[in-house]
Amino acid sequence: MNKPLVGALLSVLLLGAGVAPAAAATEPGTTEVRAKAVTFAGTVALSNCSGSVVRAPSSQPGDPALVLSNGHCLETGFPAPGQVLLNRSSTRSFTLLNAAGSGVGTLRASKIAYGTMTDTDVSLYQLTRTYAQIENSYGIKALELDSAHPVAGTAITVASGYWKRTYSCAVDGFAYRLKEGAWTWKDSVRYTSACQTIGGTSGSPVIDNATGKVVAVNNTGNEDGQRCTDNNPCEVDENGTVTVRQGINYAQQTYGIVPCIGTGSQIDLNRAGCALPRP
Numbered sequence: 366m367n368k369p370l371v372g373a374l375l376s377v378l379l380l381g382a383g384v385a386p387a388a389a390a391t392e393p394g395t396t397e398v399r400a401k402a403v404t405f406a407g408t409v410a411l412s413n414c415s416g417s418v419v420r421a422p423s424s425q426p427g428d429p430a431l432v433l434s435n436g437h438c439l440e441t442g443f444p445a446p447g448q449v450l451l452n453r454s455s456t457r458s459f460t461l462l463n464a465a466g467s468g469v470g471t472l473r474a475s476k477i478a479y480g481t482m483t484d485t486d487v488s489l490y491q492l493t494r495t496y497a498q499i500e501n502s503y504g505i506k507a508l509e510l511d512s513a514h515p516v517a518g519t520a521i522t523v524a525s526g527y528w529k530r531t532y533s534c535a536v537d538g539f540a541y542r543l544k545e546g547a548w549t550w551k552d553s554v555r556y557t558s559a560c561q562t563i564g565g566t567s568g569s570p571v572i573d574n575a576t577g578k579v580v581a582v583n584n585t586g587n588e589d590g591q592r593c594t595d596n597n598p599c600e601v602d603e604n605g606t607v608t609v610r611q612g613i614n615y616a617q618q619t620y621g622i623v624p625c626i627g628t629g630s631q632i633d634l635n636r637a638g639c640a641l642p643r644p
Contacts (some may be wrong), residue, residue, distance in 0.1 A: 366437045366585050366596065367543070367567040367614070387396075403533075403572050404464035404585070407508045408526035409472065411459060414438035415527040417570040418431060418461070418499065419494075419579055419619075421505040421626040426497035428630045430507060432459055432472070432490040433619070434568030435584050436482040443482060446547050449644040450480035451632065455490060466529035469503050479625075479632045483642045484551045485617045486584040488568075491630055508570055511578035512623045515554060520574040523556075523583045523616070527565040533574075534559035543615055545585055545598035554581045554616040555600075562586060564616045571616045578621055586614030 409416045409432055416434035432508040437443050440457055444450060444566040455474040463469045473493050480488040492499075496507050513519055515521075515536055543553040554571065556562075562569070571581035590611035591597035596617060600608040624638030634643050 366435070366563050367564055367583060381486075402574050403522035403524055403531060405462040405466040405524055405526065405529060405531075405578070406464040406505050408462050408524050408570065409459040409621070410468070410526040411438060411457070411460065411568065413527075413565075414439075415525040415565065415569040415583070416459060416566040417524070417579065418505070418507040419468070419510050419570070420496060421510055421623050422512055424496065424507070424626070424630065425584070426500075427495050429475070430472070430492040430494055430496050430499055430629050431478065431626070432474070432492060433510075433570065433579070433582055434488045434490070435582060436486045436488050437584070438568045439477065439488050441477070441479050441480075444480060446549075447483055448481065449469060449483065449642050450477050451634075451644055453477040453480075457490060459490075460526070461499070461505065462526050462529070463505060469505070471500070478630070479561040479641065481642050482548045482580075484549070485621070485641070486548070486550055487582055487617060487619070487622065489632060508572070509578050510582045510616070510619050511573060511576065511580045512620055512624050514620055515573070519580070521556075521560075521580065522572045522574055523560055523566060523569045524572060524605075525562070525566040525569045525583075527569075530566075532560040532562055532566070539605055540600040540615065542601040543585075543598050544593045544601055546593070546595040550617055552618060554618055555610075556614050558613065560614055561612070573639035581618050583614070583616045585622055587611050
């Protein structure tokens, strides 16, 4: 997982993370990516990860705002395989960033609305403020979750609120199953090699450069070339064939979250089309 654990600070020194946004990169067979099209507005910094204020297409200004991050970024620790957290009390705080990456205010959670590391690696916090209150106070709108499955070849930007750094590349394809240690995730987004995300980028929104919508949440990468171990996920196809891609990073799609967000930002796992794992 891309958490700021052992080695993350060394990575900062070696790679220069936390400085100016990464330059745009062009992958063979893709169009040029212009990183400046995506800003930090709406992203947040957690104590150990990145995240973003997000809304569903049907969300209303008066709804409590939601913050998206990873399940492995929860303050309660890594959820066990099969474990789902739903409507757990939380007072966690988040630093809201503006377009330039400067902190403009502190947001606070009222609860962990949803969290798991089963099938996906996602957490959703419900905040004490509404979307309208955040926009009125800071002039910052929530990022919209795309309701459609992402497409291979799409130019994307991973925007890390923790490091205030962006990574630009494209969707290389999808892993039928992505296995890392005890956890398995379904239909994961695989980046092209230009997105060299590091510890602290976990939970960053993966933004479609053309639409500005969130299509995935950044969560892991194979660091050492090991097979299916912690911090070294492997891909497993429909036939059980295992592929290891050292240096390649991954994200979990977010379109499947949209049907689960009901009235008032409530996570309703019984809504039509909601396929998130249940407790």
